[in-house]
Amino acid sequence: GAGVSQSPSNKVTEKGKDVELRCDPISGHTALYWYRQSLGQGLEFLIYFQGNSAPDKSGLPSDRFSAERTGGSVSTLTIQRTQQEDSAVYLCASSPGTGPPNEAFFGQGTRLTVV
Amino acid sequence: DQQVKQNSPSLSVQEGRISILNCDYTNSMFDYFLWYKKYPAEGPTFLISISSIKDKNEDGRFTVFLNKSAKHLSLHIVPSQPGDSAVYFCAARGSSNTGKLIFGQGTTLQVKP
Numbered sequence: 001g002a003g004v005s006q007s008p009s010n011k012v013t014e015k016g017k018d019v020e021l022r023c024d025p026i027s028g029h030t031a032l033y034w035y036r037q038s039l040g041q042g043l044e045f046l047i048y049f050q051g052n053s054a055p056d057k058s059g060l061p062s063d064r065f066s067a068e069r070t071g072g073s074v075s076t077l078t079i080q081r082t083q084q085e086d087s088a089v090y091l092c093a094s095s096p097g098t099g100p101p102n103e104a105f106f107g108q109g110t111r112l113t114v115v
Numbered sequence: 116d117q118q119v120k121q122n123s124p125s126l127s128v129q130e131g132r133i134s135i136l137n138c139d140y141t142n143s144m145f146d147y148f149l150w151y152k153k154y155p156a157e158g159p160t161f162l163i164s165i166s167s168i169k170d171k172n173e174d175g176r177f178t179v180f181l182n183k184s185a186k187h188l189s190l191h192i193v194p195s196q197p198g199d200s201a202v203y204f205c206a207a208r209g210s211s212n213t214g215k216l217i218f219g220q221g222t223t224l225q226v227k228p
Contacts, residue, residue: 106158
């Protein structure tokens with residue numbers, strides 16, 4: 001497809017379980033972002049990948065959260081031992097690189113519900 | 116540490132009138148600012164951007180103004196249309212060395228017919 005694809009679109013998991021969220025960025029985009037939006041909140045930055053550089057992990061809320069990007073393309077966000085406060089919409093975005101204006105193209109998100 | 120702030124959670128305007136959405140930032144190193152629009156159950160979509168060396172950028176009904184001394188930017192939509200009803204996010208790029216975007220909390224715009 002032409003856009004950013006995220007899977008699954010919805011995920012319900014039990015507290016304490018691990019989950020993996022997948023993001024397929026636009027082909028050729030070197031930058032990839034993960035954000036989350038909790039109910040009634042704004043877009044919270046989680047992690048940023050740019051090419052082969054070390055990712056900016058400064059937004060990850062705890063060590064239960066990790067992300068990787070294989071082959072400079074697909075990315076997986078993993079949440080271990082999920083908690084109810086992890087419930088949110090997780091959004092992935094990609095952009096062509098660092099050149100201006102660096103508009104990021106977003107996927108439709110994965111709605112995670114921890115019960 | 117909220118570096119990008121949208122202090123108005125919501126705004127309601129009449130169709131045909133001007134909508135003005137505001138955004139404040141704290142980091143003078145931001146070099147680009149962007150506005151995104153988000154409909155329910157969809158990802159945000161890019162609207163318009165402005166470089167920190169400019170003070171105005173216009174694209175059709177959308178104009179973004181930047182006041183660097185006040186660390187303030189605004190998005191003007193004129194004339195407003197019911198289809199503009201959505202959540203609008205302001206975002207800032209960290210610097211020319213990184214593409215990392217920092218978003219505000221969003222403002223929900225309702226345009227009444």
